[in-house]
Amino acid sequence: MALLQTGGHPPKLGDEKIAQIKAIEGEFLFETYFSLSCQNCPDVVQALNVMAVLNPSIRHVAIDGALFQQEVDERQVMSVPSIYLNGKLFAQGRMGVDEILAKIDTGAATREAAKLNTKAPFDVLIVGGGPAGAAAAIYAARKGIRTGVAAERFGGQVLDTMSIENFISVQETEGPRLARELEEHVKHYDVDIMNLHLLPGPLWRLRDQCLVYRLSQSQPVLSLTAPCLIVLLSNAVLSQENNNITSFQA
Numbered sequence: 603m604a605l606l607q608t609g610g611h612p613p614k615l616g617d618e619k620i621a622q623i624k625a626i627e628g629e630f631l632f633e634t635y636f637s638l639s640c641q642n643c644p645d646v647v648q649a650l651n652v653m654a655v656l657n658p659s660i661r662h663v664a665i666d667g668a669l670f671q672q673e674v675d676e677r678q679v680m681s682v683p684s685i686y687l688n689g690k691l692f693a694q695g696r697m698g699v700d701e702i703l704a705k706i707d708t709g710a711a712t713r714e715a716a717k718l719n720t721k722a723p724f725d726v727l728i729v730g731g732g733p734a735g736a737a738a739a740i741y742a743a744r745k746g747i748r749t750g751v752a753a754e755r756f757g758g759q760v761l762d763t764m765s766i767e768n769f770i771s772v773q774e775t776e777g778p779r780l781a782r783e784l785e786e787h788v789k790h791y792d793v794d795i796m797n798l799h800l801l802p803g804p805l806w807r808l809r810d811q812c813l814v815y816r817l818s819q820s821q822p823v824l825s826l827t828a829p830c831l832i833v834l835l836s837n838a839v840l841s842q843e844n845n846n847i848t849s850f851q852a
């Protein structure tokens with residue numbers, strides 16, 4: 603895959619995403635420790651490879667931990683993939699281009715806030731993009747209702763699942779594949795998916811049919827308007843501070 607990408611094979615990314623990667627300034631040396639049996643490593647390695655191909659300020663070294671045991675010990679790498687940026691631990695676990703960009707493109711939050719704050723009101727806004735959120739979005743949008751989904755990770759726990767064998771009528775599938783298919787199905791109905799939107803408990807409120815939140819203390823306030831809010835966060839506990847919603851655990 604790396605050879606294909608460096609050889610000029612076009613990356614499977616939208617034009618907007620490619621432009622965003624090319625515009626990133628700074629020096630980024632990523633090092634990813636992986637193992638050959640790790641299910642989540644290929645996504646990370648391929649995402650960083652493609653970013654390195656598109657932007658010369660981004661470099662990426664993928665390290666098979668089994669072959670560099672001394673490095674693994676020195677850096678106390680406990681799990682793979684472990685990603686280092688400019689010598690410091692950057693992240694662990696499965697990540698794609700979107701998640702990596704959200705962490706390194708510091709202007710992205712302001713641009714995203716400006717874009718979101720001008721969105722027309724939704725008829726229904728779903729918070730949570732796992733199978734439950736995806737199903738709710740499809741049902742709503744099929745009725746011609748203007749629907750939005752805000753989620754930390756569209757796909758939810760399914761993204762962490764390898765083999766799924768109890769989805770009736772599908773003998774066997776893989777989590778990331780099912781998550782992709784869920785996303786395609788949802789997008790087929792023109793649902794607005796706002797991915798990488800973690801609503802941190804104390805930082806979100808409902809105010810006059812409006813979901814108002816910050817992605818973190820240092821980031822701009824975002825607001826999305828909808829008369830109907832459906833919260834499907836699986837086992838995430840809602841903030842006690844939301845007056846209109848009784849805190850619950852689904």
Ligand SMILES: Cc1cc2nc3c(=O)[nH]c(=O)nc-3n(C[C@H](O)[C@H](O)[C@H](O)COP(=O)(O)OP(=O)(O)OC[C@H]3O[C@@H](n4cnc5c(N)ncnc54)[C@H](O)[C@@H]3O)c2cc1C
Binds near residue numbers: 729734763767802
């Ligand atoms: C490793 C693993 C293997 C599994 N294997 C199977 C299996 O083989 N068969 C099976 O039937 N089930 C399996 N499951 C369980 C199945 O994945 C879950 O039951 C299912 O995903 C629940 O769907 P959900 O939409 O309710 O919640 P989730 O999938 O948990 O989705 C929750 C959504 O809410 C978002 N979210 C959470 N907090 C916030 C926040 N604060 N702000 C914004 N968004 C937020 C998440 O990013 C996500 O989009 C497995 C689970 C795991 C972890």
